Amino acid sequence: MKARKQVLGLAGIAGFLLLSELSSRSGLVDSRFMPPASDIVGALMGNLVHHKFWIAAGQTMQAWAIGLAISLVLGVLLGFVIGSSTVLRRLTNSTVEFLRPIPSVALIPLAVLLFGVKIESSLMLIIYASFWQIFIQVLYGVADVDNIAMQTARSYGLNSLARIRHLVFPTTLPYLMTGLRLATAVALILAVTAGLVIGSPGLGREIALAQSGGAVPEMYALAVATGLIGVGINIAMRKVERRVLSWHSSVRSEAIA
Amino acid sequence: MNILKRFLYASALPVVLVAIWWATSSTSTNFFVPKPAPLVSTFVETWVGERIFSDVLPSIGRLLAGVAMAILLGVLCGLLIGSVRWLRELTEPILEFFRAIPPPVLVPVLILLLGVNDSMKVTVIVSGCIWPVLLNTIEGVRAIDSVLADSARTYGITGPARVRHLVLPSALPQIMAGIRQCLSLGLILMVISEMFASSSGLGFTIVQFQRSFAVPEMWSGIVLLGLIGVVMSFIFQWAERRVLRWYHGLREVENAA
Secondary structure, X not given: OHHHHHHHXXXXXXXXXXXXXXXXXXXXXXXXXXXXXXXHHHHHHHXXXXXHHHHHHHHHXXXXXXXXXXXXXXXXXXXXXXXXXXXXXXXXXXXXXXXXXXXXXXXHHHHHHHHOOOHHHHHHHHHHHHHHHHHHHHHHHHHOOOHHHHHHXXXXXXXXXXXXXXXXXXXXXXXXXXXXXXXXXXXXXXXXXXXXXXXXXXXXXXXXXXXXXXXXXXXXXXXXXXXXXXXHHHHHHHHHHHHHOOOOHHHHHHHHO | OHHHHHHHHHHHHHHHHHHHHHHHHHOOOOOOOOOHHHHHHHHHHHHOOHXXXXXXXXXXXXXXXXXHHHHHHHHHHHHHHHHOHHHHHHHHHHHHHHHHOOHHHHHHHHHHHHOOXXXXXXXXXXXXXXXXXXXXXXXXXXOOOHHHHHHHHHOOOOHHHHHHHHHHHHHHHHHHHHXXXXXXXXXXXXXXXXXXXXXXXXXXXXXXXXXXOOXXXXXXXXXXXXXXXXXXXHXXXXXXXXXXXXXXXHHHHHHHO
16 A cells, blocks of 8 residues: 555656656757756756755755744744733734734845845744744644643642643644644745845855856756755654654544554 | 723734834934834835836736636646545655745746746746645545545535535635635745846835835835735635635534534
8 A cells, every 4th residue: 555655656756757858858848948857866966965055055954943943932932921811812913913914025125134145134034934833823722722621720739830831731732833844844935035035145045146157957956955855844844743742633543544 | 892892902012012113213313213104104105106006016916816826726736636546646746845845946947937027927926826725625635524425426426516515615624724825925926026036016126125225115115015915814814704604613513512
């Protein structure tokens, strides 16, 4: 069953590569602008032995990790504080609903003025975008605490710290993991975007340079590399999620099915 | 009384925040800090008038066209891929990869393929926004209630009627979740496609202000982007409530039981 799935999946990848190779070689698409897959893979392999590529990838991942960590801390702290008080939640609701849909890229010009092409401008965009993902999910999660469980905890004399540790936190954790998964993807998008549009160091800037320099296979190879990083992040997040939530019914039922 | 209370809760924090902003910025001589009253007048001066027709409306038009195409394509392909198992297994790894590519990376790629024009910008939006819709549709189609599917088969409901009365409604909550992500991503991509290479549009104009250090105008552009985001999110919430009224009702009944 699983083998069939893997074989079909591999066949899909092979078919796709073959199709793009053929359409480029046969002149169906202009091979100057859409080089054959083998050229792109070649450029990608060439990148892997280059120092420059790893430095750029490292810079992108560094901005990604720092931005994500800061928004995780901020989102969890604020989410718990605001989420556990009805008054605070009502007071902040309108402001949150107003600020959240503001697209993070609207801050690009501001980031350029404030920080120029340094890593801080990437961080500003990444934090703004991923903070909301985590914060909103934590807010939902804290609000989802079962009333009866809460009253039980109270009557057993759990103080507020113990209640957070044994009741609110476990309830919130699945929501937090969802928020974190969304945030990791958004943070990568913004980390690359910052390089692309602002020119802060990283893979995004390399792509923009490759494009303006006419190094077409190189540009495609870098784009593919960002995709591979994205896939890697997704897989890692799924692993983390399964591990952290192994006690939760959504993961347990998955294991049975 | 109740309405008054709700109004107070909703407006208290924004009023306080604006008051703090007013008080702190009135004495500030910092070039980058906008002041409330001049910001409003700059906003009106900058955006009301000719710019609406030359920059704002074309941008919004491209955004809507791109998002509409992405939703249509995503739902159609999603219905097809979701209902055919071998197709799903064949395409899954490829789709995972394309989804993981940060969409802004597509901007330089599509500039090469299509040049700098409207169709490039719309294609950027479509090719970035289609993934959440497509993948959510596939998931939604997969997760059709098996009892419902069997009942439909027993009653001989097949073909278009099956899609119309069984598949689409079951997948709709998931599809709407995808559309929600698609909208915010679309706005981001609209701005980026115009910032990167363009001579008109909202993104271009804002970057132009920033480059010429027209700071109040730049702030007014950021505010405009924010407003567009907020309006889009409100329209979406309204539409979602209408489309999914039966679903939310069902959930309420289930939760109450």
